[in-house]
Amino acid sequence: MRFSQLLLPTLKETPAEAEVVSHQLMLRAGFIRKLTSGIYTYLPLGLASIRKVERIVREEMNRAGAQELLMPMVQPADLWQESGRWEKYGPELLRFEDRHGRMSCLGPTHEEVITDLVRKTVHSYRQLPVNLYQIQTKFRDEIRPRFGLMRGREFIMKDGYSFDADEKGAEITYKKMYDAYHRIFERCGLKFRSVEADTGAIGGSFSHEFMVLAETGEDTLVMCKECAYAANMEKASCMKPEVSHDKPELLPLEKVETPGKRKVKAVTEFLDIKPQELVKTMVYMADDTKPVAVLVRGDREVQPVKLKNLIGAIEVELADDKQVFDSAGVPSGYLGPVGIKIPVVADREVTEMCNFAIGANEKNYHFVNANFGRDFEVDQVADLRMVTEGDRCPECGGSLLLTKGIEVGHIFKLGTSYSEALQATFLDNNGVEKTFVMGCFGIGVSRTVAAAIEQGHDKDGIIFPAPIAPFHVALLNLSTKDEKVTAAVEDLYEKLQKKGVEVLMDDRDERPGVKFKDADLIGVPYRVVVGKSYAKEGLVEIRSRIDGETVSATSDEAVAMVLEKVRAALEV
RNA sequence: CGGGACGUGGCUCAGUCUGGUAGAGCACAGCGUUCGGGACGCUGGGGUCGGAGGUUCGAAUCCUCUCGUCCCGACCA
Structure with a gap:
């Protein structure tokens, strides 16, 4: 992509409305613009990053045996009445009336729709299990939208739903999703932990949240310093207090x-x-x-x-x-x-x-x-108390640590609550009617991009993990009026693109400083600079955004080197 | 919904207390100089001072109402 043709409105100053880094940087780097509270337009660069995450999600979901579909965003009230959530869901559910006076809502989640679909299309145990997902814009009329894409009213979510014949099957599916989620966030290049989460009435250890570790996170997670134990604050427990054997004498009340x-x-x-x-x-x-x-x-x-x-x-x-x-x-x-x-x-x-x-x-x-x-x-x-730092781990007795995280994924074994409410049944191998055992699995796609920025940034801007950066390489032409330099830049641009490298070529008639600042801001992992040293000695410069490491090379060497670096960075 | 703050060109903000008819920097357009870390000079375009009502000879400024935005709490991907 040529910078001169890209809609990339970068900002020198931080808009006053943005409080957290990811929001500030996404605004400054020309990733998003706000339409109204909690509702954003994704500009080309922001969308590019989102698409990267979506792609990883798709590949891993498909690999785990899930199938993609796409459900409507507008949903009829009667389905929600059937599940009982029309009353229960509260004002977060945006309800409205169509021209015929029928009530509808904007989908905040799709348990009703998917269960309706499956009850109408799946009738035999032979068709099970089914695992379906979609990547779609959700609308939740949040009480208080904030922090840009971190908590919007409209946001992009991957939501998946599984249907199994029995508990055992549901548990196998759950495990598959758990593993897939691990791969997804790993491939996104994020530092994260999966933690046990509150399961409400269902109980058991069948809900995990995937937390990107970041200081600015809204959630507190509890981790053991010694073992793998990790849990959400709401769920975290600690070892029972030591019972002292020499109890003191009981004094009179x-x-x-x-x-x-x-x-x-x-x-x-x-x-x-x-x-x-x-x-x-x-x-x-x-x-x-x-x-x-x-x-x-x-x-x-x-x-x-x-x-x-x-x-x-x-x-x-x-x-x-x-x-x-x-x-x-x-x-x-x-x-x-x-x-x-x-x-x-x-x-x-x-x-x-x-x-x-x-x-x-x-x-x-x-x-x-x-x-x-x-x-x-x-x-x-x-156990009713809040765990505190230094409490003993319930698994191994080690010391517990509290850290902040951003919830980017949540997997949940639903059981039969929805299938029962909507009477979604199938026949088992004995011809007996059974209700589906369901699971649901969510990933905040747009939030994941925000979380990546919370985790990766410095004073100059975003530092993206290569797999979700909008481009792999920023190719800067520092002397657009110099024909030799420009020819070399165009040549590099062609060659790199042919090799599958995503290049943002800065061909603007701007001073070098401006180009450096913009390249740093948008967080592209590698920067290739062609300028004075090329005109003089035929050398271009390759620099890593992550560690600032810089090497010089001829332009032929540069193609191979960049290719190698990008490939290495994409392999997680 | 409760608590707090703020709305002045695209962005950051001054001016509001103490009413006198709108400014700066950045951005944008033109010209010239400059050119490896957000250059400089000159010229120019752009503002219903969030909106409505009121007080006043006169309102960005004072009063009332209203809309919007942001932050803190309960919710969540």
């Missing part, structure tokens, strides 16, 4: 006045104890109606997702002061499990503690020397 002391810090300072010697009682509202008290050690945080799964709620939220008082009859800050009027669950760590402080369920009073089992019982005990 004692009620003490703690006037005006409500927060952990205030109470522990007042009682002159450590936060680890107190159990706090947090009230959560399950599905807005059912209060539940959660006991955790004073210095811990409750992980709401774990709580949600434990009690089987759809939604849990920390109760406000009014809700606490209304449900427990005690002002917040003085709640405790002894004689409390609402259900109580405890983090398992609490059961190992001795002689701790708790609220007395009476304004301005706490108990000290409380003991689990002796002074109170709870309805359920489970």
Whole structure:
């Protein structure tokens, strides 16, 4: 491609609206332009990168036995009503009415459509398993779109859905997808981890998120320093607390006045104890109606997702002061499990503690020397707390580390929830009607490009992994008026392209500095410069964007060298 | 939806407090000089000051409403 003919509007200054690097650089490098909040146009260069990711995704999905199809973006309401999600999905689902007054929505995901398709076309176990995917623009009316392509309302996604005859088959498919995802992100040249994710009601270890490691990531992941354990913060657990064999003598429960002391810090300072010697009682509202008290050690945080799964709620939220008082009859800050009027669950760590402080369920009073089992019982005990850095790995006991990541992929064993709702069935080899066991597998394609930039950039711009860079080589003509130089550039351009190298030839009548800056900005992995030294000594310069390593060569040598470098860089 | 900030040429911003009829740099067009890390000079084009209403002799500036954008929280590829 000739730069002079490319729509590549690079910017010297960072637009004020962009907060994170990937957004800033994509704007500056002429990859995207915003149409309106969360909705972007992909310019030629941005699209080029997206297409690279798509291609890798296609190749790996096909290799894993999946088939590509393309489903409609507009979906009829009745399908969603059938699955029950028309009511459940919430305002993120953009709904509208057509001229006949029929309700429709813009597809945020395609479980309904695919299940409908399969129920109509697949009727026998002989046709299974089926694994279908598409790469398509999705629309989700996000509450708060942000960070450019990281969280848009409209975005490009690969969504795949599998249908198996039974659980066992579904698990095999899941594993295949897991492996395919690993290959995909590896081939994209990204540093990533797959982590166990929350599976909600289904349970088991059948949901993994694929996280690109980057400081600016919105997700926190927990990794073990010693072994391969990695999990999403919501899911991460740690080793059970050590049970000390020489338990101290249990002291008698004692009620003490703690006037005006409500927060952990205030109470522990007042009682002159450590936060680890107190159990706090947090009230959560399950599905807005059912209060539940959660006991955790004073210095811990409750992980709401774990709580949600434990009690089987759809939604849990920390109760406000009014809700606490209304449900427990005690002002917040003085709640405790002894004689409390609402259900109580405890983090398992609490059961190992001795002689701790708790609220007395009476304004301005706490108990000290409380003991689990002796002074109170709870309805359920489970792992309910947020993991912290340095906790012991649940698998090997090693030290846990917290890092930030960007979720670019998520695979999930769905089970039969959709196939049951939509009555999607087939006949097994005994002629018995069965519901399909489903899986779903997503990749944020446009987000993957953004994540790559978050991971690869410096002060001069983007540093793309070669497999997803919009071009392999930037060929700079520094002396467009010099016929000899220009002829050499054109020659290199031809030869490299013939070898399959994607070349962006900067043939603009611009000063060298401008061309250098632009080449760096857009993140092309290799740069070939033809200028003064060519005119004088017949040498061109080859430079790597990644490490800045520069070599000189004749133009004939250059073709072979560039070819070799590009090939090497593309092999991951 | 709750909390915060901001809307002035394509971009970055000044001017708003203290009303007097719109500026700078970059970008764009022309000419000249320059030419290996975002050059310089001269000339030129381009702005309903987000929108509506109000106050005033006079509003980018003050008041009211409204729309939009961005950031922080719950959601997610």
